[in-house]
Amino acid sequence: MSTDELADHVAQLSLIDHHVHGVARGPLDRAAFEQLITESDRPMMSTFDSQLGVAIRRHCAPLLGLEPLVSADAYLEARSALDESELSRIFLTATGVSDYLVDTGYSGDLVTSVDELAQLSGSRTHEVVRLEAELEYVAEHESDVSAVPDAFLKRLESRTKGAVGLKSIVAYRHGFGFDPSEPSRAEVLTALDRWYSNRDRLSDPVLLRWLLWTGARRGLPLQLHVGFGDSDLQLDKTNPTLLTEWLRRIEPLGTQVVLLHCYPYHREAGYLAHVFPHVSFDLGLTTMYVGARAATVLAEGLELAPFGKVLYSSDAFGPAELHYLGATLWRRAITAVLGGFVAEGEWSPADAGRVAGLIGRENAVRLYGIGG
Ligand SMILES: [Zn+2]
Structure with missing residues (x-):
């Protein structure tokens, strides 16, 4: 495979965008x-x-x-x-993405639903369920604190019937510096009492780590927002190495943890993916925001990470340009990085083609049990 052939191979790759949101509904x-x-x-x-x-x-x-x-x-x-739906059709049908894994827990009323995204794109769509949003839903409908733990388990079971993964935004609500142990039922009930009495946003570290443990016990891949995001988070609290002890403790459960975005901690994410069999990560959102620098950042992500532990996502939300751009910039970046290794005589063209396929598609097929 020549460098041109590698570029063709990557251009033809049918991608799985494993973390994305809908496109804008209105103009x-x-x-x-x-x-x-x-x-x-x-x-x-x-x-x-x-x-x-x-x-x-x-x-x-x-x-x-x-x-x-x-x-x-x-x-x-x-x-x-x-109009926005014409724009969505133009950009979504040009992404070359076969499957979108849609996080429905963020501003769902502003963007298309999982089914609408499938209709506009002609691609398959799958839901990823946000843990915090589900507990907030239960709290709205259950006035008896002592009934909440069971009600939450029931809700999670029904919401995840057709879902392919879970997601947590503990990075936003508290950061990763939480006690890694699983809270007892008594601790959870005390924390629920506290939360019910003030009804602030869900940010209690006991409740957040209860959600993480409950999510990890559910067995579906568990996505965690890491690093770069909006001004609602404090970046230094989202360094994924702060999760190390928690990752050790949940390892026996066998649940896969997927670190999302990761910038500027993509090297730390690569290290965690290197040492822990149950950790993978992506550079979604990052690839898009760093634009012409995408190849450099992607190359840094690939320094320590085993190639079976890196995934593609756009993390697009809103304008369909972002769904297209995530895929386009990723294809350009992976071609430049792996093509560079081949040009330097360090990698075989066959290795480059195979690894591009792993990251763009096959790792997600294996992890989420979809596509094929
Ligand atoms: Zn997202």
């Missing part, structure tokens, strides 16, 4: 679009002046019949001539 004006291409929720100068903004002008403009790197104004003007 996005300039302000709404610009707000969805940054992780900040504060008013900013044009968010187009960023790696992601340039990548949209470079890679998405041609799909709207524009030259690569047209101005942001020209891009947005062409975009505004189409």
